[in-house]
Amino acid sequence: MFVLNRWYVAGWSSEVSDRPLARTLLNEPVVLFRTEDGRAVALEDRCCHRNLPLSHGHVEGNCIACGYHGMVYEPGGRCVKVPGQDVIPSGACVRSFPLVERDQVVWIWPGNPDQADSSLVPLYPIHGDAKWAHRCDHYVIKGNHELINDNLIDLSHVGYVHGRTIGGTPEAHSVANIKVERTDDGVIVRRWMPDSVPPPTYVRAVGFAGRIDRWMEITFLPGLIRIYIGANDVGQGLDEVGHMDRLGIRIFNGITPETEGTTHYFWSAAHNFKVDQPEVTEAFHGEIAATFEEDRIVVEAQQERFTQFPGRKTVFIKSDAGGVHARRVIAALLASEAQASHSNAESVA
Template sequence: MAGAGTAKAPKFLYNAWYVAGWSADLVPGARVARTFLDLPIVLFRTQGGQAAALEDRCCHRALPLSFGTVDGERIRCSYHGLEFNVEGQCEKIPAQDRIPSTACVRRFPLVERDALLWIWMGDIDLADASRIPDHPWHCDPRFTWKSHHFDVRGNWELLIENLMDLSHLPYIHARTIGGNPDLHFGVKTQAVRDGDNVRVSRYMPDSEPPPTYKAAKHFAGTIDRWQEIEFQPVLIRINTGACDAGTGAYDGARDHGFSMIGFHGITPETAATTHYFWSIATDAVAPGVPEQIFQQTADTFREDQEVLELQQLRISADPDRPLLDIASDVGSRQARQVLHRLMKAEQHDMQVAA
C-alpha cells in the first residue's frame, strides 16, 4: 500500500477494462453520473438501446450532461440545449447553423457483456474488447445470482488486498461467517502467479460440512471443500464450494456439488474511494438458500467496508509510511506487485509518448 496517494507514484492503472456498472442500471433513456479514476462520467442508454459513456461535462458551459435528458439517440444538455451522440459529437446547437468540430465531449469505450458494463478509461487505441474477462455464471441457467454496488471510502488496493487474503475471516467476520480461527489457519494456502493473474487456493479435503453447506445441498458425509481466489487486473473472482468427499472435486468434477461464485468488480473512483460492484451466484436450489447466501454476503461485505474505511483514515494521514507484511499476505502482495508493475510500465509509456 506504500505510495498510495503520493504525488509521483501512479495512482491508477488506465489501460484496463473496469466495471462501470450493471446493465440493469441503465434502462432506455436513463443516465447515471459516476466518477472513475478521478474523471466524472455520464453513463446513458439511448432510446434505441445503445449504452454509452461520455465525460460528464458539457463543452459549452461545463454543466454535467447527467443533469440533461436522453432524446432518441442523443443526450441533450439541460442548460442551452446542445445535443451529443454516443460518440460525443455535438449534433445540434440551438440557434446556430454551423457546428464547430471542437463541439464535442470525450467518449469512453463502453461494452456490455454478461450483464455487466465495462469501461475503458485509458488510451482509446488500446481498447480491445476481446480482453474483457468473461463471467459466464451471470448467463448460466443453473446459477441464481444477485448483484450490488457499494461505494467504499477506501483506496482500491485496500479492497483487492482484503479479498486476496481470507485469513481475516475469523476477525472481521467473527459475528457473521468467521468461525474458529484455528480452523482457518490449519489449512495450507497456495498462491501462484500466471502472467498478470494471481491465483490463491485453499483445499479442505474430507472435512465436516458447515451449516450453510448442509442447508444448500444434501451431502452423504464428509466433503472435499475448495476456496479459489483469482485476481486479474482489475477483477477478483472467489469460487468456494464442496462435493462429497472423494468424488473428484479437486480434478474438476464439481457439477454434482455446491458452488458459490463471487464476482468483485473493483473500480477506483478517486485515490481514496472505490466503486465495488459485486455479485454472488450459486447452484444451490434448496428453497431460501440463494436468498440467504446473498444476504450473508452483503452483511459480510459491509463489515469489510467499515474496515477499509478505517484503514484509509490512517493511510491518508501518512500515505508513504511503510507497513509490515506478514506470512498470510502472500496472495495480496503478488496482486499488488502485478498492479504496480503494470502502472509503472504504463506511466513510462506515457512519459515516452509525451
C-alpha cells in the same frame, strides 16, 4: 495513479437506461445512458459549454441533450446541435469512452481508445448459466482499491472478520493448505480446507450435518477478482472444477477505483443450489452482503489510518504473499503505462 488501459466494470447492464446515470470512474466523471437503439454509451459527464453535468440532461433518440441550454451530443461525444444557432463551435465535443456490454456487465475502457480491444474483456459466463442463480449489487467503499484487493485475495481474514457468518473456525483458515500461483497479469490463490467445521451460511444453504471438505480459488486481475468456492461432506469428493461440489459459490468482484480513496464495488454471488427458488437467492445474497459489510468496515478503518498517518511502518506476514504479488502486477502495469506515455511524448517531439 491508476492503470487505465484495462476494461473496468462501469455498471450492471440493468443500471443503464434512458435515464442518464452519473458515476465517477477512475477520477473521471462519466455519464452512462442507453440510446433509442439500445446501445450503452459513456461520455464525459459535463457539457463543454458551461460544464453542467450531462447527467442532468435527457436522452434524445441516440443522443443526449444538456439540461441547461439544450446542446446535443452524439454517442461519439461530438456536439451536433446548438439551439438558436446554425454553426456548431469548433471543438465542441466531450470525451467518449469505449464500452462493451457482456455477461450483464457494462465494461469501460478509461485509457487510450485505440488500444480498447474488446477481446480483452474478462469473461463471466456464470451470469448467463441456468445452473447458477445470482443477484447483482453495487456499493461505493471509502477505501483505496488495493485495500479491497488485499482483503479478497487473502482469505485468512475470514475466521476473524466473518466469525459469525461464513467464518467457521479461525484456525481452519490460518492453517489452510494454500498455493499461490503468480501469472503475468494476476494471481491465483488456491486454498484447501479439508475436514473443517462448516460455517453457518453453508449449513443453512444445503444442510451439512457434519464436517466438510472445502476449497476456494481466487483469481485476481486488476479490476476483477473471481472467487470460486466449493464444499462437500468430508471424504465425498472434491475437485477444483466443482463438478462434485454439494455446495458451489461463484463470486464476481468488480473493483473499479472511483477516486484514490474510494472504490466502486460491483459484486454478484451465484449459487448452485435451489436455483429455481428466488427467495433462496435473495436470502443467500443477503448473507453474503452481511459479510461484505464486515469487510467494508475493516477497509474503511484501514483507509482512515493510512490517510491520517501515511508514514507508519508496517510488516508483512506469510498470508500476504498473494496480495503482495497483486500489488506488484499493478505497479508493473503503472510503470509500463508511464513508460509508454513517455515514449509517445518523445516520438511526438
